[in-house]
Amino acid sequence: MRRLMLITMILMLMLGVSSVNLWAEDVPGSNPPLVEQSETAPPPLPAEEDPAPDPGGASTLKTDPGLAVDFVWVLVCAFLVFFMQAGFAMVEGGFCRAKNVSNLMMKNAMDMAIGSLGYFAVGFAIMFGADKMGLIGTDGWFLLGDAYDVSKYQLFIFQLVFCATAATIVSGAVAERLKFSSYLLYTVAVSAIIYPIYGHWVWGGGWLSSLPFGLGHLDFAGSGVVHLVGGAVGLAGAIVVGPRFGKFSENGKPNAIPGHSMSLAALGTFILWFGWFGFNPGSTLSAHELRIAVIAVNTNLAAAAGGVAAMGVMYLKSKKFDIGMTLNGILAGLVAITAPCAWVEAWAAVVIGLVAGVLVVLSVLFLENIGVDDPVGAVSVHGTNGIWGLISLGLFADGTYGNYTTEAPYVTGLFYGGGAGQLIAQVIGAAVCFLWAFVLGLIVFKVIDATYGLRVQPTEEIEGLDAHEHGTPAYPNFWILK
Amino acid sequence: MRRLMLITMILMLMLGVSSVNLWAEDVPGSNPPLVEQSETAPPPLPAEEDPAPDPGGASTLKTDPGLAVDFVWVLVCAFLVFFMQAGFAMVEGGFCRAKNVSNLMMKNAMDMAIGSLGYFAVGFAIMFGADKMGLIGTDGWFLLGDAYDVSKYQLFIFQLVFCATAATIVSGAVAERLKFSSYLLYTVAVSAIIYPIYGHWVWGGGWLSSLPFGLGHLDFAGSGVVHLVGGAVGLAGAIVVGPRFGKFSENGKPNAIPGHSMSLAALGTFILWFGWFGFNPGSTLSAHELRIAVIAVNTNLAAAAGGVAAMGVMYLKSKKFDIGMTLNGILAGLVAITAPCAWVEAWAAVVIGLVAGVLVVLSVLFLENIGVDDPVGAVSVHGTNGIWGLISLGLFADGTYGNYTTEAPYVTGLFYGGGAGQLIAQVIGAAVCFLWAFVLGLIVFKVIDATYGLRVQPTEEIEGLDAHEHGTPAYPNFWILK
């Protein structure tokens, strides 16, 4: 298996390199998306002949007084995205058992903390530094030197919270049995390497953004870059660490392991929904793209449709209004709309959300049936629907909005007469994204497992990670059953 | 009783129609409030000769570059209002018993989801579409056609979260015994019909906004449109579905049924207070009205005063610092200030809040004494204080701010020498609002009850809705008492 993985990765990297060689010059309009801005908002990442870095901000403002509102917009959206960490913590905590809640809270707090430091040290430089062959960025380490600039810092904080989101998704998939120290190691790998490199390919001016189909691979706010990366690494983690004790009967039949708090799970879902209004609309990186209103509407409608669809499917199946699956459905709709949110109209967002709600149910049940234990449904929510989001963009993009700009060329999908080009770019991107993250994830978890040990001892798992790894039961005043 | 209701409604509709006939031409300055904007911010709802719809946003921005900050303001405020859904979920969950928490979480999630789709499909068109006789809007269904425009989408997302708020208020009043499927039906009725039609009358250019008293009926951010509508439908629901088992002793004496989590209830209250800063100040729909600062201050002071007053009254009565009532008092202050927030100054906001805090205590105890079981106090918080908010506007408006504009004519209430005109408009509006929502609510709930069944089986109620309707107890790891 290891051999297979290595080969895949090498192939993938070669694909990347060759694509750069082949395409780099061919595609005149190939823009690193985030660098492109509407005319009213100058690029946050300055071009080659950089002006002097501006740590105070006065000279940047002088170039365009309209930047004040762009900064407000991007920062407020970044804050909302940050708050999603609380949402993930609550959803994961709520869907797991009381005896592991301190552990999950720590994981969610520390992937933000460690992820911040990792992305600060190297991740940001890899993702947005000066491009090398379409594969990797190479400057801005530790935000030193020329990176001490208000525009760079602004981009950093926004991208950082995205990186932390990718990292935190995994903690749900491997919950209730992963060693905490291994989790810290994994977090470094994701935030400093796996996420930034792939991110560079799509958002940092790398090769995927210059694919010679459609306008290159597009992913508005990160169905792929953030969610599929997180979901695929999570899948790798769930496979390598194996299922929880009791998840499968001797005969392989999956058992339900109910989560300890539906109120926290629902709260977390609301927080995520709320934060997603920063995630998607904020990804314009400019308030001067009034398209943000359309993005906000689409985000909300897809979430609503995802919840309704998941609830409906489950009701047909079991005559119960299944809260866990409904909450997953809402999140599935949000993940799916993340890539296409800027390029589709409201009815399409509803359709994308409905499909996402059905997909998440099928995916959750399928994964359990093949023996993968993902306690909170992270792989189905973020992985499966990350892929669906990327693809749906190639279908529903309606040709009213360009490549992070209101200017032509506009993005047009199959259903709107844009031909299959964009769809092909999306499928390629989705495949590369999944492979990259899944294979790297397998490597990271296998290496940790072989060298350090990935999983807690059986008694620790049975008595709860809280008592053993943290010494602090989450609810010491309550009479706990399991 | 049914006859009575029908007659009332017909009368009310006739009142509406005739008022349109009588007054429509008489009142030259009768503006649909939300359509009016300060000079720096062009109207989000364009006038008759619409420019071409602008889905990308570039041409809209060209008409006024200042729109970027308006969009940021309105969207961020809409996000905050969205987050109030989490607040409602926590308050309602916290004030009810553990055995029904999954149910309440589902209700709060699904009224947002279903409400979003209903408002998207028809509600928005009814509320803000081209006016027909002051009664109803008639275009923009499914946001199709000309509604695919950044300004329309911006208005939609802001109004949608208001609609969802109105819908969600009801779930508290009918908590712990309503069938979940009936709740879904009811949600469609509120978000697609009851709320949008009344909303059209006040905010969509309908007849109430052109009443020939004062500047017409005014309701800045919705003490009436949102809260009284929600509270009155909730009252209807609580009456039709009847009290919970055990709420009243055989002799009719009301019993306390303590809620399962004061930490969640308090968290919810804080979230609502937070979200209200989007609700009220955001209702300018323009950041160029610096009056938003005054609105924010008033919102906060009324909440504070409401909490202090409710706590004080209860302390005098029982020598206890009653947390449930204090939290209700805070919310009561917020509801009351919602209508007048833009037209009064800080000391008046304090007075309005103090009165609200007293009113909510009296109202809660009164409703229980006459046999209405409202588990979370939704009717008293949103209904009673919605009325008080509308009326207080007619008393305290101080003549410094106009009809959603900083331009004259200014709104002036009784205490500031404006005469009784505005007060009369407010009283009429409050009466119409209550009647409309209460009667329609009665009809909806009665119809559901007669055709489909409104209430769960007694054993389901006793063992909890979670186990029966959802199959998922909210806290399976804890030793639950009731």
Added chain:
Amino acid sequence: MRRLMLITMILMLMLGVSSVNLWAEDVPGSNPPLVEQSETAPPPLPAEEDPAPDPGGASTLKTDPGLAVDFVWVLVCAFLVFFMQAGFAMVEGGFCRAKNVSNLMMKNAMDMAIGSLGYFAVGFAIMFGADKMGLIGTDGWFLLGDAYDVSKYQLFIFQLVFCATAATIVSGAVAERLKFSSYLLYTVAVSAIIYPIYGHWVWGGGWLSSLPFGLGHLDFAGSGVVHLVGGAVGLAGAIVVGPRFGKFSENGKPNAIPGHSMSLAALGTFILWFGWFGFNPGSTLSAHELRIAVIAVNTNLAAAAGGVAAMGVMYLKSKKFDIGMTLNGILAGLVAITAPCAWVEAWAAVVIGLVAGVLVVLSVLFLENIGVDDPVGAVSVHGTNGIWGLISLGLFADGTYGNYTTEAPYVTGLFYGGGAGQLIAQVIGAAVCFLWAFVLGLIVFKVIDATYGLRVQPTEEIEGLDAHEHGTPAYPNFWILK
């Protein structure tokens, strides 16, 4: 002891007065910081020859249309800071026992409510009214008269939420044994007197801001004004009220009293971290200072570093990943970066956070060892690290940003060749701040204790404040152990 206190205070006041006499004329560039604005944003606090107060906002906007975005920025940040109240409630609730949770929720709700009214009535006038001898402000009572102005209201709402934060910090330090009514009294004292007077000295144009060292005492967003004040009063409170029953064994050995919910504590920490993005960046009071991006980055990195350091130290000590201490470490990093956030670069923020994380661990253990019982670590988080934050500014300020302006003179610390001047100003400020708040805190708590009684009865403490003071157990459906 009382004598000592009085003398100290008198000395301090004399120091203040004399410093005014001595320095007021000497220091030409001594600006009341908040009054100073970047050129694009006119001062929110108008100078001597005030224009007419502008309650509607139209004429203010006319002076500078850019104010729309400044208002949006300041208001949204104020809302975020408000939300920190929920964070404090959750952290304090989570770190205390289930039997006192209703009490803690009430305290956190009511210090916001009472604090709002107190600050409205007198606090704001004392802090930002026309300066008298560098000691106290003297107009704007009840926001009446000339204070009815959009700029004043905007400043009020932002400052109010800061005041409430200072007040709420104390509730953690005196949790689980203070009488609720005494807490209300204390809240009035802090929000109407202790906080505003000190705040005037630093932010209202008072004597500390014109110290003849560096640019005078600086405290960007309130490591001192807000956090150290809160922490020092909390220390006074914890000392006067004494430790909880069972906190210390007969031999004086401190015992652990585990908090009842790590999920709420973690949620609260996330909320606080989120709110801090309003606290720090919002303190520019202007969106036209693009430096806000740097401030946001620094805020985040210090939090991350604080969490990592605290976790690391505790792991070395106990081989456990201690969740309570890690959460405290995150908050410690946030407190420490609050003063220097605008004047340092990213790597320095990391260092400041790391030190804060270590300090908080040492401080918590030290305070317990000397017999002070601070149930949630408020003194160590806000007090100890408030001091560290003030001092770190004098070390790490890098000379890229001025006194709430992008214009020179820039603030430069010891490590960047600015000499010891700024450091001296910081040390003086920190000492004055601690003394002022601690001594006034001692007086307030001692007076309440002597006249009214500060602490609940032993049986009330044992059976829980909820049952006795509020009559409402927080979790009546659960089988509670302690």
Added chain:
Amino acid sequence: MQKVTAVIRLEKFEEVRNALERKGYPGMMLTRIEGHGQQKGLTQQFRGRQYTIEMLPKFKLEIVVKDEDVKEIVQTIIEAARTGSTGDGKIFVSPVTEVYRIRTGETNEAAL
């Protein structure tokens, strides 16, 4: 003396307690247990996966009384707790040899 142990439905507790109080037996210990008998479990589901709760929540009531009171107590409980469907519960009687009141040190029947 005897200990009467009754397993009853949660929702029947108030009625049983009131009935006992009317008969003058206020002293009792109430424990929240999970019971299993002929009553069939509830099918539940979590995130789409079904499971059965075999153990259902019940209250266990323990009352220590004089030998001669056992009959009446048992009768009172049976009447108040019966619904007629499976899951109504059971009553067990077992001997108690000594009783002490901690507050006063009184013993046996005086301590009841």
Added chain:
Amino acid sequence: MQKVTAVIRLEKFEEVRNALERKGYPGMMLTRIEGHGQQKGLTQQFRGRQYTIEMLPKFKLEIVVKDEDVKEIVQTIIEAARTGSTGDGKIFVSPVTEVYRIRTGETNEAAL
């Protein structure tokens, strides 16, 4: 052998446990119960409506001991658990005929 069952106040548990340990009786089962006796309930309120909690939280302690140890155990508990106000609780003694240690299969007094 005998089972000594003691109902005590929550806050007295630590003291009782320490006293028992000092006397060398570490084995016990602790159950959280709600008790009712002469102690009067607490008046509480929720959203303005008052109610009385008649059942108050208590701990039930069960210790199985040799017949000859019953006296000492009872004495130890009474001393450690007494406050002198109503609600101090009661102690019941009842016979146990067999004891097994699951780990080793040892029986009766050897298993204690």
Added chain:
Amino acid sequence: MQKVTAVIRLEKFEEVRNALERKGYPGMMLTRIEGHGQQKGLTQQFRGRQYTIEMLPKFKLEIVVKDEDVKEIVQTIIEAARTGSTGDGKIFVSPVTEVYRIRTGETNEAAL
């Protein structure tokens, strides 16, 4: 009749229940208790301060059976609940003199 009271590990409950069911003893009462015996407590910490949990969570299982079934029940439980480390728990047997089924009023062995 006899009451068999078994203290077992939380995680062993499913196995014990299944074993009992296979032998045909479905009726039982399950209580969540905290136990103390030879098993040593867990060292925990809260905000940097360590403490020991001496009382560990256990399940108490109570089954009332006919006298002749006691042996088999005890054997079944011992087999299913044993891990071999301290903390496996104990089994106590004590007499029950009367049994009633609340639903039907049946008594004694008919009520089991």
